[in-house]
Amino acid sequence: MTDRKVWTLKSVAKELGVSNATVSNAFNRPDQLSKKRREDILESCEKIGYSGPNKAAQSLRKGHSNIVALVLPDSIEYMIADPVASAFVKGVSSVLEKSKVNLLLFSGNSDHINAVADFVDGFICYGSPRNAQLIEQLRTTTKKVVTADFDIDRKASVGIDNEQAAYEIAKIAIKSKDDDIAILGLRLLESNVTCRVYDLPNADFQFSIAHQRLRGYNRAIEDLEVNLRIDRVWNIPESKLLTALIAVREALTSTPRPNVLLCMSDLIALAAIKEINAMGLKIPDDIRVVGFDGIDEALHSNPPLTTVHQNSEKKGIQAAEFFINRSTESVLIPFHIQHGGSV
Amino acid sequence: MTDRKVWTLKSVAKELGVSNATVSNAFNRPDQLSKKRREDILESCEKIGYSGPNKAAQSLRKGHSNIVALVLPDSIEYMIADPVASAFVKGVSSVLEKSKVNLLLFSGNSDHINAVADFVDGFICYGSPRNAQLIEQLRTTTKKVVTADFDIDRKASVGIDNEQAAYEIAKIAIKSKDDDIAILGLRLLESNVTCRVYDLPNADFQFSIAHQRLRGYNRAIEDLEVNLRIDRVWNIPESKLLTALIAVREALTSTPRPNVLLCMSDLIALAAIKEINAMGLKIPDDIRVVGFDGIDEALHSNPPLTTVHQNSEKKGIQAAEFFINRSTESVLIPFHIQHGGSV
DNA sequence: CTGTTAGCGCATTCAC
DNA sequence: GTGAATGCGCTAACAG
Numbered sequence: 016m017t018d019r020k021v022w023t024l025k026s027v028a029k030e031l032g033v034s035n036a037t038v039s040n041a042f043n044r045p046d047q048l049s050k051k052r053r054e055d056i057l058e059s060c061e062k063i064g065y066s067g068p069n070k071a072a073q074s075l076r077k078g079h080s081n082i083v084a085l086v087l088p089d090s091i092e093y094m095i096a097d098p099v100a101s102a103f104v105k106g107v108s109s110v111l112e113k114s115k116v117n118l119l120l121f122s123g124n125s126d127h128i129n130a131v132a133d134f135v136d137g138f139i140c141y142g143s144p145r146n147a148q149l150i151e152q153l154r155t156t157t158k159k160v161v162t163a164d165f166d167i168d169r170k171a172s173v174g175i176d177n178e179q180a181a182y183e184i185a186k187i188a189i190k191s192k193d194d195d196i197a198i199l200g201l202r203l204l205e206s207n208v209t210c211r212v213y214d215l216p217n218a219d220f221q222f223s224i225a226h227q228r229l230r231g232y233n234r235a236i237e238d239l240e241v242n243l244r245i246d247r248v249w250n251i252p253e254s255k256l257l258t259a260l261i262a263v264r265e266a267l268t269s270t271p272r273p274n275v276l277l278c279m280s281d282l283i284a285l286a287a288i289k290e291i292n293a294m295g296l297k298i299p300d301d302i303r304v305v306g307f308d309g310i311d312e313a314l315h316s317n318p319p320l321t322t323v324h325q326n327s328e329k330k331g332i333q334a335a336e337f338f339i340n341r342s343t344e345s346v347l348i349p350f351h352i353q354h355g356g357s358v
Numbered sequence: 359m360t361d362r363k364v365w366t367l368k369s370v371a372k373e374l375g376v377s378n379a380t381v382s383n384a385f386n387r388p389d390q391l392s393k394k395r396r397e398d399i400l401e402s403c404e405k406i407g408y409s410g411p412n413k414a415a416q417s418l419r420k421g422h423s424n425i426v427a428l429v430l431p432d433s434i435e436y437m438i439a440d441p442v443a444s445a446f447v448k449g450v451s452s453v454l455e456k457s458k459v460n461l462l463l464f465s466g467n468s469d470h471i472n473a474v475a476d477f478v479d480g481f482i483c484y485g486s487p488r489n490a491q492l493i494e495q496l497r498t499t500t501k502k503v504v505t506a507d508f509d510i511d512r513k514a515s516v517g518i519d520n521e522q523a524a525y526e527i528a529k530i531a532i533k534s535k536d537d538d539i540a541i542l543g544l545r546l547l548e549s550n551v552t553c554r555v556y557d558l559p560n561a562d563f564q565f566s567i568a569h570q571r572l573r574g575y576n577r578a579i580e581d582l583e584v585n586l587r588i589d590r591v592w593n594i595p596e597s598k599l600l601t602a603l604i605a606v607r608e609a610l611t612s613t614p615r616p617n618v619l620l621c622m623s624d625l626i627a628l629a630a631i632k633e634i635n636a637m638g639l640k641i642p643d644d645i646r647v648v649g650f651d652g653i654d655e656a657l658h659s660n661p662p663l664t665t666v667h668q669n670s671e672k673k674g675i676q677a678a679e680f681f682i683n684r685s686t687e688s689v690l691i692p693f694h695i696q697h698g699g700s701v
Numbered sequence: 702c703t704g705t706t707a708g709c710g711c712a713t714t715c716a717c
Numbered sequence: 718g719t720g721a722a723t724g725c726g727c728t729a730a731c732a733g
Contacts, residue, residue, distance in 0.1 A: 021500065064498075066470070066472050070473065070474070070475070070476040070477060071414065071417060071418050071423075071476035071477055072418055072476070075414050075415055075418055080414075081473065082474070082477065090451070090452075090455060091448070091451035091452075091455065091461065092448045092451055092452055092455075095438075095444045095448045095451075096448075101438045101444075104434070104438060105434070105435045105439075108433070108434035108435055108438075108463070109433075109434075112433055112434065112435075112465050115468075115473070117462060117463075117473060117474050118462070118463045119425065119460060119461065119462045119463070120451070120460075120461045120463055121460065122451075122455050124455070125458075129409050129410060129413065130458070130460060131425070131460050132413070133412045133413040133414040133415070134414055134417070134423065134425065134477055155407075157364065
């Protein structure tokens with residue numbers, strides 16, 4: 016295998032007997048030289064195997080790379096397992112691909128956006144990254160930032176009205192003042208544990224979608240004048256069946272057994288439905304269950320899940336379009352209640 | 359909002375009254391200066407808000423970036439929808455994340471690897487990219503390349519013995535010399551159409567996994583001395599239920615109706631099972647079906663699918679490890695027959 | 702241990 | 718239209 020010469024713009028210019036600028040212009044600024052000259056040069060480059068200016072050097076010089084980093088809430092593996100996150104990524108990538116912008120996947124567990132910040136034109140950030148330091152880094156970066164399901168002041172964002180959605184679904188789930196409600200929360204706490212939540216953190220975390228949803232539930236609970244016992248709120252650290260199952264079992268085996276389960280994700284609700292069926296209890300007669308997200312699987316449970324449907328793919332599309340258009344807007348995307356048979 | 363100064367190594371050096379090299383060394387080569395000096399400098403940098411050398415410039419200078427491009431067979435959206443591809447990506451990302459290497463997703467529909475080649479340390483290429491030009495570009499790049507389910511001469515690769523696997527599963531599916539076999543192929547043709555295949559292309563395409571599997575099927579067919587009619591091979595351009603359904607219907611409505619379906623992916627086989635059930639036919643009595651891949655859904659069809667199980671996630675792990683270790687090996691990963699009730 | 706120098710590969714002035 | 722010069726931000730080699 017003969018090692019082929021590695022061309023640079025400079026060496027190409029010398030080879031062709033023209034100046035560097037001319038070669039550069041041939042690739043970047045057609046108006047700066049005659050058509051014929053340009054075509055000759057491009058043809059020669061093709062022939063010798065020079066496929067154009069080095070993009071890394073170009074990026075250093077021009078200050079942009081045509082790459083955007085998608086900051087995920089957690090690991091890349093987790094994103095793949097989570098249908099909601101996958102749908103978002105799908106939406107983002109469809110827009111970027113059309114715009115010929117490349118996508119770098121960035122784990123929410125990473126230490127520092129610096130590892131990629133200088134290579135990318137900016138960040139699309141989906142949900143609050145597990146490593147909270149990234150938030151501060153994103154807040155202070157000079158690069159473009161669009162967030163989704165999560166806000167950083169003065170940055171463009173897309174999301175839904177989580178509080179209102181939670182309020183509406185809770186109103187549907189709760190039918191009587193005597194209902195005994197349990198809330199299966201998703202990432203209510205910063206820590207990675209599945210447990211009951213007695214005290215809620217005060218800080219930034221209050222703005223997480225989990226807390227927005229919790230406020231919605233609570234508002235419905237107050238409106239309907241029902242009582243929420245102090246030991247009825249659980250934290251689940253990630254939206255996974257097996258993780259959710261732990262909290263589900265705790266809730267279902269507590270005495271008295273709650274008869275309304277407000278779940279902050281469909282995956283949690285589906286875990287609950289499975290467990291309730293396994294226990295031989297009837298949904299919705301013995302227990303009512305509502306979810307959040309509207310994933311496909313929610314249509315196929317027994318009974319189908321009543322849930323908040325949000326269009327994650329569209330959210331991704333919107334976020335990517337905001338990025339491309341350098342928007343600084345914040346929008347709320349519509350959601351709707353999807354009626355199954357679980358209430 | 360006060361615009362904070364954007365520091366460069368040079369401006370920081372001037373500010374601190376030391377030379378560029380000293381600042382650079384403080385970040386990159388601790389052995390080149392006293393501990394105290396280093397700590398002082400790093401602390402000052404922290405204070406003024408300089409978070410270290412620009413990675414893009416660093417990469418231009420050093421020649422590596424700690425980013426690897428994962429070249430997908432098709433769009434990113436398609437990868438997300440395909441459980442086999444997702445599992446592969448999951449495997450790759452788990453290894454890269456552990457090694458603190460960043461992942462750029464690169465669509466197999468892209469025009470040219472140039473768009474990212476100068477930013478990345480190399481490519482992991484999963485399956486033959488839809489845009490065949492990328493293959494040639496990958497062949498001639500000077501960057502590191504590892505391929506999976508697909509080969510480029512002289513590059514490291516991981517895969518399974520597709521021909522042998524296809525041979526074994528076909529031997530299980532075929533039970534009599536009188537069996538009437540149909541082959542539902544995945545990407546047997548380069549073109550994006552769902553249709554019968556009468557002639558097979560000769561060129562490079564012969565080395566695709568589809569053709570390896572076809573050879574396996576054919577070897578079993580010859581071994582068992584059964585006859586494969588000339589109009590019994592279909593091409594399906596992508597492993598999707600709806601796309602597969604078209605070919606499935608063509609096959610099932612042809613006269614005489616085949617009684618053995620050799621499917622090159624589980625998704626295709628599952629489409630077939632669904633359709634056969636809908637037609638009121640019995641599996642395996644009326645028709646036998648086998649798949650390829652061993653995805654989770656194959657366990658839950660009615661009846662469960664008999665298929666070739668391959669560990670895609672492990673394949674991803676292996677590919678990423680090859681990349682990290684600069685391996686130039688080619689390995690075949692074991693597969694096994696997963697017995698369901700469909701034969 | 703420190704500072705100076707010369708590029709990494711390129712794009713943009715500015716004269717001609 | 719063209720070519721030389723400057724610098725994007727950095728690091729490695731070298732001299733001190």
